[in-house]
Amino acid sequence: MRRELRLRRRKDFDAVFRQGRAWHNELLVLRSIPNALEHNRYGFITSNRVRRRLRESVRVLPANQGWDVVVSAKSRASEADFHELNRAVVELLDRAGILAERAGGEPA
Numbered sequence: 001m002r003r004e005l006r007l008r009r010r011k012d013f014d015a016v017f018r019q020g021r022a023w024h025n026e027l028l029v030l031r032s033i034p035n036a037l038e039h040n041r042y043g044f045i046t047s048n049r050v051r052r053r054l055r056e057s058v059r060v061l062p063a064n065q066g067w068d069v070v071v072s073a074k075s076r077a078s079e080a081d082f083h084e085l086n087r088a089v090v091e092l093l094d095r096a097g098i099l100a101e102r103a104g105g106e107p108a
Contacts, residue, residue, distance in 0.1 A: 007043030029072040030092040046073035062100035
């Protein structure tokens with residue numbers, strides 16, 4: 001993931017935790033706030049293996065731009081395969097209103 005697409009500074013993570021909304025499912029917790037940029041920035045709080053899978057998942061998803069997103073993995077996420085993690089990310093981004101819609105009004 002390109003550097004400008006990552007949340008890297010503690011103050012950016014803190015802003016998402018303090019001011020953002022949260023959604024969760026059995027594998028993940030997603031927090032987000034709008035940013036003033038023309039792209040999204042993602043931060044991940046998890047082990048390296050799960051982080052790599054989550055980065056790949058958000059990299060290929062069509063998303064509405066202008067959000068700072070922090071994804072935290074629950075303990076069960078370490079046992080999930082890529083497809084389970086991908087479904088969990090899609091579900092949470094859709095519920096948060098960040099996932100772009102396909103033609104026909106369906107989430108991507």
